[in-house]
Amino acid sequence: MPKSQPVPLHREDPDKPELVGNIKVTREDWLNVARDILVSDGVGEVKVLTIGQRLGVSRSSFYWYFKSRKHLLEALLDDWEARNTATIVSHCRMPARSINAAVCNFFRCFIDPDLFDQGLDFAVREWSRRSGSVRQRIDAADSTRLQAVQEMFERYGYAPDDADARARILYYMQLGYHALEVREPMSARIDRLEQYLVGFTGVAPEPEDIEDHKAFCLSVGSG
Template identity: 30%
Template sequence: MVRADNRLTADDWADTALEALESGGLAAVAVEPLARRLGATKGSFYWHFKNRDALIEAAVLTWERRGTEEVIAAIEAAPTDDPAERLRRLFERVIEHGTTHRIEMALASSADHPLIAPVLERIGKRRIDYVAELFVAAGLSPEPARGRAVICVSVYYGMTHLAHIAPDALPRTRAERRALVDATIEGLLA
């Protein structure tokens, strides 16, 4: 993780904090172990952050940007104007990520933390709003679109949870996951 010029950035610290959070939960976001992991000193940490809370905040904001805003931007940049296809692409992407990464679960386990709770709430709302926009673009009126968006986001969170507690319950191959996504989207668009 150390850059070629040996100068760490705040982003380097936030990325490493996210990795620690994903693998060990919020308790794993501790300055000294992160400094060792980065081959840095605590002084480097304090150059970029006032305290551990500032690092946690930077890490979850990085996750918010990557896990929500950049995903939405990528779906919007896809070469299709078909909202149903955008829904499929979004669902495939997030299901794939949710079944292979633990960050959602790690953050959910700290959902009552004062720095994490507002970010999780904002992200949940943003995800629902975006999916609702896609359903409206696909021809649904706003109220049913919002209800179906809640279902979609709930399915994502549920599949993410299942991937870690009962992985054998989920489709194993990309083709099987694609079939599940297609059936889910077709059912919700009907």
């Protein structure tokens, strides 16, 4: 399963303003460590004491930012939606010269870990197996994401029923690709890109669609 990308604590990041007074960690620090624990160990291990030990602070710091563990878990879900669902929606709405270029924008979310946290997405899905309320949020997020992909196809002239089917094929394939933990170099995926795009859109891509996407892949170190 993909892992979330560790984020330096505020006090360890030279780009962040210096902490003053008795503040040793920030709300973002609590969320970052909670997210890492959620991804690596599951929601059952997201505990105030455990997070505090990793941060090197007392429990009182936690209650400065959160009312309770439940409040922290709600914040984690909000963070997940902002990181992952909002990213997919925004990339589906990005201007593109063709449907194939638009699909490549969608692919970017799953190539750059700064755009879409795959480990976090799977951790929340695993969490939803044990929580009906989290299951509802997963279902709502998937519906929002699928709607964005469908609207992307419709903008390029696809009929609603056709756009709906293509959106589901594209979205479910992409999630399944990572759920199966397919191991292959990015160069192999790029070699298949033209055929993938034809399969998803029914339209042969222009050479610049392939070259632009390849350049993006190499720019994020995935090649």
